[in-house]
Amino acid sequence: MKRLLGLALSLFAVLPTGGQTIAIRAGNLIDPAKGSISKNQIVLVQNGKITAVGGSLAIPQDAQVIDLSREWVMPGLIDAHTHVTLNEIPGKAPFEASYLKEGTALRGFRGLHNAGILLQAGFTTLREVGNEANYACSDLKKAINMGWFDGPTLQCAGKIIGPFGGQSKGMPAEAGEFWKFEYLDADSPDEIVKAIHEDIYYGADVIKLATDNSDFFYSENNIRVAATEAHNAGRALAVHVYGGPAADAVIRGGADSVEHGFALTDEQLRLMKEKGTFLVGTDFPTEHLAGLNPSNDTLADANKLGKSIIDRLSRANKIGVKMAFGSDTVTEMSGRTRADMMFDYLAVWRAADVVPENILKAMTSNGAELLRINKERGAIAAGQFADIVAMPGNPLQDVESLWKINFVMKNGKVVRSAK
Ligand SMILES: [Zn+2]
DSSP: OHHHHHHHHHHHHHSTTTTOOEEEEEEEEEETTTTEEEEEEEEEEETTEEEEEESSOOOOTTOEEEEEEEEEEEEOEEEEEEOTTOOOOOTTSOTTHHHHSOOHHHHHHHHHHHHHHHHHHTEEEEEEOSOOTTTHHHHHHHHHHTTSSOOOEEEEOOSEEESTTTTOOSOOGGGOSGGGGTEEEOOSHHHHHHHHHHHHHTTOSEEEEEOOSSSOOOOHHHHHHHHHHHHHTTOEEEEEEOSHHHHHHHHHHTOSEEEEOTTOOHHHHHHHHHHTOEEEOOOOOHHHHTTTSGGGOSHHHHHHHHHHHHHHHHHHHHHTOOBOOOOOOOSOOTTOOHHHHHHTHHHHHHHTTOOHHHHHHHHTHHHHHHTTOTTTSSSOSTTSBOOEEEESSOTTTOGGGGGGOOEEEETTEEEEEOO
């Protein structure tokens, strides 16, 4: 009996609304894909999905009504480059210290903590692009999907695939191949295919390569092999690369997204536009860069990189490259949450003169397209999962209004409400 009751309760958590219809009165309904606002709309939600949207819809008598008639309402936010399970230790500690000191269980708990905070802030979908120990994201995703915890929809990359050495450089041979806690070495087409299969077997929804952490990098053909294998399995291929000939290979080889791309030239950005390659620019605010790792340990270094990031974002925006918002937040800042840190990126996008309409698009419909979930998420339309946020100000006028999100619905369940 107890077990049956437990089962009933967990089902209730998965489908909190039961069959009851929820009717949201949306005073200002934003369509980020079009940059438009429709006044006084009604959004009907049933069993986690949006069933109808319109200005003159009849509200069923037994519907639960949520009044957002004074708010700006839009689809839930998507971050296409997160590391919610990771905490990179700031200062002089080597990058490897973060994963040598924390095991998979702790990383899972860290992910749960951060995922909950981000959902409350309005991020209803996250793409976790590796550095999750031994597939911590896969289990976190399962726990959220089972309804044990409220959290964003997660896509996981599993272990990052790269040429020998992962993202560690210059390690002594006697230290052993310890990076395999977090990375899969793959140095030929056959090894790349095997690594992709291994990741997918353990729960990867996206394939993540890191290609330019050594003096060697993946050839165009290697990228093409990875893209083909990922696409055959219905996954996108995301590649960590900064620029140079490694980035040429990534773009020409058919990756779905360049992650970071801090040193991309105009020519490379134009090629990305032509091929439809997404830029997930992880456009770090300068204050986050300072002290993040030993190469940015002076304010002057951080300022220099911060400026070049704004310049690259501005050039990509002017050229018209498709962009998806990705934060790559990997540290903890005292007194601030990961959500605070993610919203800090808005100032970088503003500094690069990206208009709010394009920022909102990068955080919703573009993210959904890159994640291959645009038929399910990223818009407020019939047939989509009800991932909906609201705030008291207009983000198309002032994008910093996103800081004030005070209503969050995920899969039709209200997880935050100021009402
Ligand atoms: Zn990253």
